[in-house]
Amino acid sequence: MKIVDQKGRLFGIINIVDLILIVLIVAIAWVGFAKISSHAKSSDNPAENEFVEIKPGEAIINVKIPLADPVMAQSLHKNDFLVTGNTMTKSYIQDIQIKDGLYERTSSEGKIIVATHPYKKDVYLTIYGYVNLQGATIKLDKQTVRVGKTFYVKTRTTELVGVVTGVKIVKE
Numbered sequence: 359m360k361i362v363d364q365k366g367r368l369f370g371i372i373n374i375v376d377l378i379l380i381v382l383i384v385a386i387a388w389v390g391f392a393k394i395s396s397h398a399k400s401s402d403n404p405a406e407n408e409f410v411e412i413k414p415g416e417a418i419i420n421v422k423i424p425l426a427d428p429v430m431a432q433s434l435h436k437n438d439f440l441v442t443g444n445t446m447t448k449s450y451i452q453d454i455q456i457k458d459g460l461y462e463r464t465s466s467e468g469k470i471i472v473a474t475h476p477y478k479k480d481v482y483l484t485i486y487g488y489v490n491l492q493g494a495t496i497k498l499d500k501q502t503v504r505v506g507k508t509f510y511v512k513t514r515t516t517e518l519v520g521v522v523t524g525v526k527i528v529k530e
Contacts, residue, residue, distance in 0.1 A: 413491045413530065418452070419498065420524035421509050423481040425459045430518060431479045432456070438513040440485070442499035446514070449498060453484035483511060483520070489527075496525060 365373075423431070440449045459475035487498040496503045501510065509522045 411493075415489050415491045415496075415527055416529040417487050417489045417496060417498070417503070418524075418526045418528055419485045419487050419503055419509070419522060421483045421485060421511060421520040422523050423483070423511065423518050423520035425461060425475060425478040426481050426518060428456075428477065428479050430516065431481045433516040434481065434483070434511070434513065434518070438516075440487075440499070441512045441514060447488070447499055449485060449487040451483055451511075451513075452486040455482040456480075457482065481518070481520070482523075485511075491527070491530065496527070 434451060434454055436451055436454055438451045440447045440451075456479050459478035459480045460472055461475050461478075462470050463473050465471050485498075487503070489503065490497045503509065503522055503525055505522050505525060507522050509520050511518050511520055
């Protein structure tokens with residue numbers, strides 16, 4: 359029996375070119391799988407593999423909700439508890455201030471002017487939060503808290519999006 363017949367089939371079963379392509383595809387898949395599984399086992403950054411202690415703490419978080427509809431702004435109240443998912447938390451709104459909304463606009467001369475919005479309000483909240491301190495990260499429930507970061511203020515009746523304007527750890 360010949361190894362390669364007249365039609366170029368190996369042992370009369372498969373074409374040599376087809377066999378080479380199949381072997382090449384299997385080899386590429388095996389190398390890709392090996393690379394992916396090696397990354398999952400260990401990290402090049404040893405700091406990622408170190409144990410980071412999670413400590414409970416308490417913080418005062420200032421949040422600004424810019425240009426909110428007045429009806430929505432009025433739906434937030436002092437002492438409202440925050441919600442995460444479907445669960446009430448121990449964190450709550452300690453203070454709330456509703457002021458005329460400020461926004462930037464351009465004058466007829468092309469200068470930028472800060473003006474008062476005729477309808478919308480800026481909401482300033484002080485939230486007393488029970489946080490987790492994880493290394494350099496402060497988490498209120500599942501949200502990372504840093505100045506300038508978006509913060510979702512969710513109570514039983516209202517959900518608005520604001521920006522963190524201040525963070526003060528009061529108890530570690």
